[in-house]
Amino acid sequence: MRQTENWTVWAKKADFQEIGKKYGIDQVTARIMRNRDIITDEEINSYLNGTMDMLPSPYLLKDVKKAAGILAEKIKSGKKICIIGDYDIDGVQSSYILWEGIENLGGNVYVTIPDRIKDGYGVNEQLVEAAIEEGADTILTCDNGIAAADALKRAKENGLTVIVTDHHEIPFCEENGERKEILPDADAIVNPKQKDCAYPFKEICGAVVAWHLIRVLYDMTGKGMKQADVFIENAAFATIGDVMELQHENRILVKEGLKRLNQTKSIGMRSLIASNKLDLGGIRAYHIGFVLGPCLNASGRLDTAKKALLLLKTKDEVDAGKLAEELVELNTNRKSLTEKGIEDAMQCIETQGLSEDRVLVIYLPDCHESIAGIIAGRIRERYHRPVYVLTNAKEGVKGSGRSIEGYSMYEELCKCQDLLDKFGGHPMAAGCSMQRKNVDTFRKRLNDCCTLTQKDLQPKIRIDVPMTLEYLSEELIHEFAVLEPFGKGNKKPVFADKELRVRDIRIVGTNRKFVRMKLVDKTNRSYQAICFDGDAYENQKYLEEHKENLSIVYYPQINTFFGEAQIEVLITHFR
Incomplete structure (x- = not known):
């Protein structure tokens, strides 16, 4: 059954003809940039021609100089x-950035990555105890630690130096109607989300925070900040993989990182690209998000993330080839488990009376906990509402959530703290753990507190430009490359046309998942088209009617x- 969608056209105003003339672009391209709130000359220039020297100084990060000084x-x-x-991925x-960066300065350094099943997310007391037994003097966190107050307190009590680098939301409590940050006991905390941090762009990922720390460390030790540029491709890879906003600093960093990745000297990354049958020179943000990145993630989901880390670190081509093939195979297995989990989740929704809930909490006891977040994301796409997928864990129940615009998962979880053993995340994605007895209460409270309306739960298709197929040209399509990289915060443009006739409808693809057809416009000109939206057989029947x-x-x-080059139309939605 086809879901009702709300199609609307962006109506943001500007002199598109003048912008197009000034910057040598089509006014359609100018309109798309305006829809992404790229308005001033400075913003347009940065968007089209941004360079690395436009990035803010890493010294603006609170405690970054202190952290670098301690490490030095x-x-x-x-x-x-x-x-x-x-x-x-992040x-x-x-x-890798911190390990390689500190090792390059002669540091006595090693890496511990938590086991997803045994340890769960981030620093815990067992990892602190293991560090003490290893004779560590200093714990340096990355992409975690800001919410690990208890574990890091244990480290400080045992005389360890603690440096936290993170990018996640700062835990808080309410006091007299005001939010008060709850920070861990640490010698330095580098996280742009701290309210008194002067760094202007808050939406960087953990790898970018780590890269900035290494830049400052290299600068302070005389190696030179420029020497840290070797890690730009890693920071860019993580920015895409962690689904950060591809705006401002992130956009510039990813553009530069993709250039570097396409001529990477990393033996491990070259092997991963080859094992996925991709070619250097043709890697785009899409390939990181949907091909290469999932291979790194699969390592931490179904085995150990240390394999992914060793792939990046290795200098041996034979080892790199073996590790890359292992990661590709793990990702293939992950895909199979995901499809099974999605089927089970949809059955739960339909048989357990969950379809009317505004926040879906789906308990799949036998689901591999590492793919709960992926399943939640796919169910969110289908039902367009916040989704948590919970599964049995070593101690109780663990889960991952994926949200929709207008619903902050992290803030709503804060309202359920008394039901949770642990939680953390972002507005759009979060993780939590709890006792099995609390699952039903958790579901009820989330829905009782939810303020989303039925209108909020209706899928919204925002059309950038209602553009007839007749307007298309190879030159214009090639020009759209200036809008890349596409991703969160800079989505691929959305066009629409109407009153089209459909001919030669057929199902194609190895797994018979796509519908290919010919579209005929009012001028009787025809275009090749392919549709990826939903069930192919259902779509074929609808199109025939x-x-x-x-x-x-x-x-x-x-x-x-x-x-022979020819224009092809990728259909994402139709009615």
Whole structure:
């Protein structure tokens, strides 16, 4: 059954013809930038021509100079530094940046990455105890630590130096109607989300925070900040993989990082690219988000994230090839488990009376906990509402959530603190653990507190430009490359056309998942089109019944058939 969607057109105003003339772009491209709130000359120039020297100084990060100073002294005196990272893309890349960066200065350093099943997210007391037994003098966190007050207190009580680098939301409590930050006991905390941090752009990932720390450390030790540029590709990879906003600093960093990644000297990354049958020179943000990144994530989901970390670290081509193949195989297994989990989740919704809930809390006791977040994301796409997927864990129940615009998961979890053993995350994604007996109460409270309206729960399709297919040209489609990289905060443009006729409808693809067709416009000109939206057989039936007056949401591309370039329309929604 096709879901009712609300199609609306952006109506933001500007002199698109003048902007197009001034910057040498089509007014359609100018309109798309305006829809992303790129308005002033400074913003347009940064968007189109941004360079790395436009990034803010890393010294603006609170405590970054203090943290670098401590590390410089520890390196000089040969003290053992324990980096505690995380098992996702951002955690692996930030761990690598700190490990390699400190090692390059001669530091006595090693990395511990929590086991997703045994340890859970972030620093815990067992990891602190292990660091003490290893003779560590200093604990340095990355992509975690800001919410680990108890574990880091244990470290301080045992005389360890503690440095936290993180980018997650700062835990808080309410006092007299005001929010008070709850910070861990640490010698330095580098996190742009701290309210008194002067760093102007708050939406950087953990790997970018780690990179900035290494830049400052290199600067203070005389190695030179420029030497840290080797880690730009890692920071950019993590920015895409952690689904950060591709705006401002992140956009510039990712553009530069993709250039560097496409000529990377990393043996491990070259092996991963080859194992996925991709070519250097053609890697785009899409490939990180949906091909390469999931391979790094699969390591931490189904095995150990140390494999992904070792892939980045290795200098041996044979080892790199073996590790890359292992990660690809793990990702293939992860895909199979995910599909099974999605089927089970949808059955729960339909059989347990959850379909009317505004916040879906789905308990799948046998689901592998590492893929709960992926399943939550896919269910969110289908039902367009916040989703938590919970599963049995070593101690109680663990879960991951994915949200929609207008619903902050982190803030809503704060209202359920008494039901949770542990929680953390962002407005759009979060994780938590609790006792099994609290699951039903958790579901009820989230829904009782939810202020989302039925209108909020209706999928919204925001159309950038209602553009007839007749307006398309190869030159215009090639021009859209200036808008890349696409991702969160800078989505691929959305176009729409109407009153189209459909011909030659057929299902194609290895798994018979796509519908290919020919579209005919009012001028009787025809275009090749392919549809990826939903169930192929259901779509084929619908299109056969509505051949003569179809409206579509689409994105154009150039495809080459038997050596001949031709315009192809990718249909994302239709009615």
